[in-house]
Amino acid sequence: MPASRSSDQHEPRPALLSHRVPDLGALELLIAVARHGSLGRAARDVGITQPAASSRVRSMERQLGVALLDRSPRGSRLTDAGALVTDWARRIVEAAEAFDAGAQALRDRRDSRLRVAASMTIAEYLLPGWLIALRAERPGTAVSLLAGNSAAVAQRLLGGEADLGFVEGLSIPEGLDGTVIAHDRLVVVVAPSHAWARRRTPLAPAELAATPLILREYGSGTRQVLDAALAVHGGLARPLLELSSTTAVKGAAESGAGPCVLSELALGEELSARRLVKIPIAGVRLRRQLRAVWPTGHRPTGPARDLLSLTGREP
Numbered sequence: 001m002p003a004s005r006s007s008d009q010h011e012p013r014p015a016l017l018s019h020r021v022p023d024l025g026a027l028e029l030l031i032a033v034a035r036h037g038s039l040g041r042a043a044r045d046v047g048i049t050q051p052a053a054s055s056r057v058r059s060m061e062r063q064l065g066v067a068l069l070d071r072s073p074r075g076s077r078l079t080d081a082g083a084l085v086t087d088w089a090r091r092i093v094e095a096a097e098a099f100d101a102g103a104q105a106l107r108d109r110r111d112s113r114l115r116v117a118a119s120m121t122i123a124e125y126l127l128p129g130w131l132i133a134l135r136a137e138r139p140g141t142a143v144s145l146l147a148g149n150s151a152a153v154a155q156r157l158l159g160g161e162a163d164l165g166f167v168e169g170l171s172i173p174e175g176l177d178g179t180v181i182a183h184d185r186l187v188v189v190v191a192p193s194h195a196w197a198r199r200r201t202p203l204a205p206a207e208l209a210a211t212p213l214i215l216r217e218y219g220s221g222t223r224q225v226l227d228a229a230l231a232v233h234g235g236l237a238r239p240l241l242e243l244s245s246t247t248a249v250k251g252a253a254e255s256g257a258g259p260c261v262l263s264e265l266a267l268g269e270e271l272s273a274r275r276l277v278k279i280p281i282a283g284v285r286l287r288r289q290l291r292a293v294w295p296t297g298h299r300p301t302g303p304a305r306d307l308l309s310l311t312g313r314e315p
Contacts, residue, residue, distance in 0.1 A: 151219035168221025
Protein backbone atom coordinates (compact mmCIF):
# COMPACT_ATOMS: atom_id res chain seq x y z
CA MET A 1 0.00 0.00 0.00
CA PRO A 2 1.57 3.33 -1.01
CA ALA A 3 2.51 5.68 1.79
CA SER A 4 0.07 8.51 2.32
CA ARG A 5 1.23 12.01 1.48
CA SER A 6 0.32 15.09 3.46
CA SER A 7 -2.31 17.36 1.92
CA ASP A 8 0.12 20.27 1.54
CA GLN A 9 2.05 18.20 -1.04
CA HIS A 10 -1.06 18.10 -3.27
CA GLU A 11 -2.39 21.62 -2.82
CA PRO A 12 -0.63 24.54 -4.52
CA ARG A 13 0.61 27.19 -2.16
CA PRO A 14 -1.34 30.44 -2.36
CA ALA A 15 0.47 33.47 -3.74
CA LEU A 16 2.00 35.74 -1.14
CA LEU A 17 -0.49 38.29 0.17
CA SER A 18 1.91 41.14 -0.63
CA HIS A 19 1.63 40.23 -4.33
CA ARG A 20 -2.16 40.41 -4.29
CA VAL A 21 -2.84 43.43 -2.06
CA PRO A 22 -1.86 47.01 -3.00
CA ASP A 23 0.78 48.63 -0.80
CA LEU A 24 -0.16 51.12 1.90
CA GLY A 25 0.94 54.12 -0.17
CA ALA A 26 -1.49 53.16 -2.95
CA LEU A 27 -4.33 52.61 -0.49
CA GLU A 28 -3.68 55.99 1.17
CA LEU A 29 -3.82 57.60 -2.29
CA LEU A 30 -7.18 55.97 -3.01
CA ILE A 31 -8.57 57.22 0.30
CA ALA A 32 -7.32 60.74 -0.55
CA VAL A 33 -9.09 60.59 -3.95
CA ALA A 34 -12.33 59.69 -2.15
CA ARG A 35 -11.80 62.58 0.27
CA HIS A 36 -10.99 65.27 -2.34
CA GLY A 37 -12.89 64.05 -5.40
CA SER A 38 -9.80 64.93 -7.46
CA LEU A 39 -6.74 62.90 -8.40
CA GLY A 40 -4.62 66.07 -8.58
CA ARG A 41 -5.58 67.25 -5.09
CA ALA A 42 -5.13 63.72 -3.76
CA ALA A 43 -1.64 63.59 -5.27
CA ARG A 44 -0.70 66.87 -3.54
CA ASP A 45 -2.15 65.56 -0.28
CA VAL A 46 0.10 62.47 -0.26
CA GLY A 47 3.12 64.34 -1.65
CA ILE A 48 3.49 62.93 -5.18
CA THR A 49 2.97 64.30 -8.69
CA GLN A 50 -0.29 63.82 -10.56
CA PRO A 51 1.32 61.59 -13.24
CA ALA A 52 2.75 59.42 -10.46
CA ALA A 53 -0.70 59.25 -8.83
CA SER A 54 -2.33 58.24 -12.14
CA SER A 55 0.29 55.54 -12.64
CA ARG A 56 -0.25 54.21 -9.12
CA VAL A 57 -4.03 54.02 -9.56
CA ARG A 58 -3.67 52.20 -12.91
CA SER A 59 -1.28 49.77 -11.25
CA MET A 60 -3.85 49.10 -8.50
CA GLU A 61 -6.56 48.53 -11.08
CA ARG A 62 -4.39 45.98 -12.92
CA GLN A 63 -3.48 44.28 -9.67
CA LEU A 64 -7.09 44.01 -8.48
CA GLY A 65 -8.64 43.44 -11.91
CA VAL A 66 -11.33 46.10 -11.46
CA ALA A 67 -11.76 49.77 -12.40
CA LEU A 68 -11.49 52.02 -9.37
CA LEU A 69 -12.00 55.49 -10.83
CA ASP A 70 -14.19 57.16 -13.43
CA ARG A 71 -12.08 59.96 -14.88
CA SER A 72 -13.61 63.03 -16.46
CA PRO A 73 -12.70 66.71 -17.06
CA ARG A 74 -14.63 67.54 -13.88
CA GLY A 75 -12.51 65.23 -11.71
CA SER A 76 -12.20 61.64 -10.64
CA ARG A 77 -15.05 59.70 -9.09
CA LEU A 78 -14.89 56.33 -7.43
CA THR A 79 -16.65 53.50 -9.22
CA ASP A 80 -18.89 51.24 -7.16
CA ALA A 81 -16.00 48.78 -6.92
CA GLY A 82 -13.69 51.68 -6.07
CA ALA A 83 -15.94 52.79 -3.20
CA LEU A 84 -15.99 49.26 -1.79
CA VAL A 85 -12.20 48.91 -2.11
CA THR A 86 -11.80 52.30 -0.41
CA ASP A 87 -13.85 51.11 2.58
CA TRP A 88 -11.56 48.09 2.87
CA ALA A 89 -8.53 50.32 2.44
CA ARG A 90 -9.57 52.51 5.38
CA ARG A 91 -9.65 49.46 7.65
CA ILE A 92 -6.24 48.31 6.42
CA VAL A 93 -4.71 51.78 6.93
CA GLU A 94 -6.24 52.05 10.41
CA ALA A 95 -4.76 48.65 11.30
CA ALA A 96 -1.38 49.75 9.90
CA GLU A 97 -1.51 52.92 12.00
CA ALA A 98 -2.21 50.82 15.11
CA PHE A 99 0.67 48.50 14.13
CA ASP A 100 3.00 51.49 13.71
CA ALA A 101 1.95 52.97 17.06
CA GLY A 102 2.59 49.63 18.76
CA ALA A 103 6.00 49.29 17.11
CA GLN A 104 6.89 52.84 18.19
CA ALA A 105 5.89 51.99 21.74
CA LEU A 106 8.23 48.98 21.64
CA ARG A 107 11.05 51.19 20.33
CA ASP A 108 10.37 53.77 23.04
CA ARG A 109 10.50 51.06 25.71
CA ARG A 110 13.74 49.68 24.25
CA ASP A 111 15.26 53.15 24.02
CA SER A 112 14.31 54.07 27.60
CA ARG A 113 17.12 51.94 29.03
CA LEU A 114 20.54 50.59 28.13
CA ARG A 115 22.27 47.79 30.02
CA VAL A 116 26.04 47.75 29.52
CA ALA A 117 28.43 45.06 30.76
CA ALA A 118 32.14 45.87 30.64
CA SER A 119 35.40 44.42 31.82
CA MET A 120 37.20 46.40 34.48
CA THR A 121 39.71 48.46 32.52
CA ILE A 122 37.14 49.62 29.97
CA ALA A 123 34.52 50.24 32.66
CA GLU A 124 36.87 52.39 34.74
CA TYR A 125 38.92 54.26 32.15
CA LEU A 126 37.01 54.45 28.84
CA LEU A 127 33.28 54.04 29.40
CA PRO A 128 32.70 57.09 31.64
CA GLY A 129 33.55 59.48 28.79
CA TRP A 130 31.42 57.56 26.30
CA LEU A 131 28.45 57.47 28.68
CA ILE A 132 28.67 61.22 29.31
CA ALA A 133 28.56 61.78 25.55
CA LEU A 134 25.62 59.36 25.21
CA ARG A 135 23.77 61.23 27.95
CA ALA A 136 24.02 64.42 25.88
CA GLU A 137 22.53 62.63 22.85
CA ARG A 138 19.92 60.57 24.71
CA PRO A 139 18.99 62.33 27.97
CA GLY A 140 15.91 60.12 28.36
CA THR A 141 17.82 56.84 28.35
CA ALA A 142 18.62 55.30 31.73
CA VAL A 143 21.97 53.50 31.62
CA SER A 144 23.07 50.74 33.98
CA LEU A 145 26.67 49.51 34.00
CA LEU A 146 27.68 46.06 35.19
CA ALA A 147 31.46 45.74 35.63
CA GLY A 148 33.22 42.38 35.79
CA ASN A 149 35.86 40.35 34.05
CA SER A 150 35.58 39.43 30.36
CA ALA A 151 34.11 36.00 31.10
CA ALA A 152 31.38 37.56 33.24
CA VAL A 153 30.57 40.07 30.49
CA ALA A 154 30.05 37.22 28.00
CA GLN A 155 27.79 35.39 30.47
CA ARG A 156 25.64 38.47 31.01
CA LEU A 157 25.21 39.04 27.27
CA LEU A 158 24.35 35.41 26.55
CA GLY A 159 21.95 35.39 29.50
CA GLY A 160 20.06 38.43 28.21
CA GLU A 161 21.18 40.59 31.14
CA ALA A 162 22.99 43.19 28.99
CA ASP A 163 22.44 44.88 25.64
CA LEU A 164 26.07 45.63 24.81
CA GLY A 165 29.37 44.44 26.26
CA PHE A 166 33.04 45.43 26.24
CA VAL A 167 35.84 42.90 26.74
CA GLU A 168 39.64 42.84 26.82
CA GLY A 169 40.55 39.23 26.04
CA LEU A 170 42.47 37.64 23.19
CA SER A 171 39.40 36.83 21.09
CA ILE A 172 35.64 37.25 20.87
CA PRO A 173 33.94 34.88 23.35
CA GLU A 174 31.92 32.04 21.85
CA GLY A 175 28.35 32.97 20.99
CA LEU A 176 29.17 36.66 20.50
CA ASP A 177 29.97 38.96 17.59
CA GLY A 178 32.07 42.06 18.02
CA THR A 179 34.35 44.75 16.70
CA VAL A 180 37.69 46.14 17.84
CA ILE A 181 37.25 49.59 19.39
CA ALA A 182 40.76 50.29 20.70
CA HIS A 183 44.18 48.83 21.43
CA ASP A 184 45.89 48.57 24.78
CA ARG A 185 49.26 47.51 26.18
CA LEU A 186 50.03 45.65 29.39
CA VAL A 187 53.00 46.91 31.38
CA VAL A 188 55.02 45.57 34.30
CA VAL A 189 55.09 47.90 37.30
CA VAL A 190 56.58 47.82 40.79
CA ALA A 191 56.79 50.11 43.79
CA PRO A 192 59.84 52.46 43.75
CA SER A 193 61.30 50.48 46.63
CA HIS A 194 61.34 47.22 44.67
CA ALA A 195 64.70 45.93 43.39
CA TRP A 196 63.44 45.94 39.77
CA ALA A 197 62.98 49.72 39.96
CA ARG A 198 66.79 50.08 40.03
CA ARG A 199 67.64 47.65 37.26
CA ARG A 200 69.37 48.97 34.12
CA THR A 201 68.43 46.24 31.64
CA PRO A 202 65.01 45.18 30.33
CA LEU A 203 63.30 42.30 32.06
CA ALA A 204 63.51 38.94 30.26
CA PRO A 205 60.20 37.12 29.65
CA ALA A 206 61.46 33.98 31.42
CA GLU A 207 62.32 36.02 34.53
CA LEU A 208 58.87 37.60 34.54
CA ALA A 209 57.25 34.20 34.12
CA ALA A 210 59.24 32.73 37.00
CA THR A 211 58.45 35.57 39.40
CA PRO A 212 55.39 35.34 41.68
CA LEU A 213 53.19 38.27 40.59
CA ILE A 214 50.16 40.13 41.87
CA LEU A 215 47.60 39.04 39.27
CA ARG A 216 44.02 39.55 38.20
CA GLU A 217 41.80 36.49 38.52
CA TYR A 218 41.21 33.82 35.87
CA GLY A 219 38.60 35.01 33.37
CA SER A 220 39.95 38.55 33.20
CA GLY A 221 41.22 39.82 29.85
CA THR A 222 44.50 40.92 31.48
CA ARG A 223 45.15 37.41 32.81
CA GLN A 224 44.29 35.79 29.46
CA VAL A 225 46.78 37.96 27.56
CA LEU A 226 49.54 37.46 30.15
CA ASP A 227 49.01 33.68 30.29
CA ALA A 228 49.20 33.41 26.50
CA ALA A 229 52.26 35.67 26.17
CA LEU A 230 54.30 33.78 28.77
CA ALA A 231 53.17 30.25 27.90
CA VAL A 232 56.25 29.73 25.68
CA HIS A 233 58.53 31.04 28.45
CA GLY A 234 57.58 28.45 31.04
CA GLY A 235 54.16 29.82 32.01
CA LEU A 236 53.25 31.95 34.98
CA ALA A 237 54.59 31.07 38.40
CA ARG A 238 52.15 30.55 41.26
CA PRO A 239 50.63 34.01 41.93
CA LEU A 240 51.81 36.02 44.88
CA LEU A 241 48.28 37.41 45.15
CA GLU A 242 45.21 36.92 42.96
CA LEU A 243 42.77 39.85 43.10
CA SER A 244 39.51 40.62 41.35
CA SER A 245 39.93 44.31 40.56
CA THR A 246 42.50 46.56 38.95
CA THR A 247 42.35 48.96 41.90
CA ALA A 248 43.17 46.16 44.34
CA VAL A 249 46.11 44.97 42.23
CA LYS A 250 47.52 48.52 42.01
CA GLY A 251 47.11 49.04 45.74
CA ALA A 252 48.97 45.83 46.54
CA ALA A 253 51.81 46.75 44.15
CA GLU A 254 52.07 50.28 45.61
CA SER A 255 52.41 48.80 49.08
CA GLY A 256 55.54 46.97 47.93
CA ALA A 257 54.01 43.49 47.97
CA GLY A 258 55.46 42.64 44.57
CA PRO A 259 55.33 43.28 40.80
CA CYS A 260 52.11 43.35 38.81
CA VAL A 261 51.11 43.54 35.15
CA LEU A 262 48.24 45.87 34.26
CA SER A 263 46.79 47.91 31.42
CA GLU A 264 48.69 51.08 30.62
CA LEU A 265 45.29 52.82 30.55
CA ALA A 266 44.90 52.11 34.25
CA LEU A 267 48.30 53.35 35.36
CA GLY A 268 48.55 56.97 34.19
CA GLU A 269 48.10 58.62 37.59
CA GLU A 270 50.32 56.16 39.48
CA LEU A 271 53.15 56.41 36.94
CA SER A 272 53.08 60.21 36.71
CA ALA A 273 53.16 60.47 40.52
CA ARG A 274 55.86 57.76 40.66
CA ARG A 275 53.87 55.68 43.07
CA LEU A 276 54.61 52.89 40.61
CA VAL A 277 57.55 52.45 38.24
CA LYS A 278 57.27 50.89 34.77
CA ILE A 279 59.79 48.11 34.07
CA PRO A 280 60.83 47.58 30.42
CA ILE A 281 60.49 44.02 29.15
CA ALA A 282 62.10 42.61 26.00
CA GLY A 283 61.12 39.70 23.79
CA VAL A 284 57.42 39.45 24.54
CA ARG A 285 54.38 41.21 23.09
CA LEU A 286 51.85 42.41 25.65
CA ARG A 287 49.48 44.30 23.37
CA ARG A 288 45.79 43.48 23.21
CA GLN A 289 42.62 44.52 21.44
CA LEU A 290 39.63 45.99 23.26
CA ARG A 291 36.30 44.94 21.76
CA ALA A 292 32.63 45.78 21.85
CA VAL A 293 30.59 42.57 21.77
CA TRP A 294 26.96 41.48 21.41
CA PRO A 295 25.09 38.17 20.97
CA THR A 296 25.64 36.60 17.56
CA GLY A 297 22.99 37.70 15.07
CA HIS A 298 21.71 40.57 17.23
CA ARG A 299 23.39 43.71 15.97
CA PRO A 300 23.20 46.69 18.35
CA THR A 301 20.17 48.94 17.87
CA GLY A 302 18.86 52.10 19.52
CA PRO A 303 20.98 53.36 22.44
CA ALA A 304 23.41 50.42 22.14
CA ARG A 305 24.13 51.34 18.52
CA ASP A 306 24.58 55.00 19.51
CA LEU A 307 27.01 54.09 22.31
CA LEU A 308 29.00 51.92 19.91
CA SER A 309 29.23 54.80 17.43
CA LEU A 310 30.68 57.01 20.20
CA THR A 311 33.62 54.60 20.50
CA GLY A 312 34.44 55.42 16.88
CA ARG A 313 33.17 52.13 15.49
CA GLU A 314 29.91 51.19 13.80
CA PRO A 315 28.21 47.79 14.30
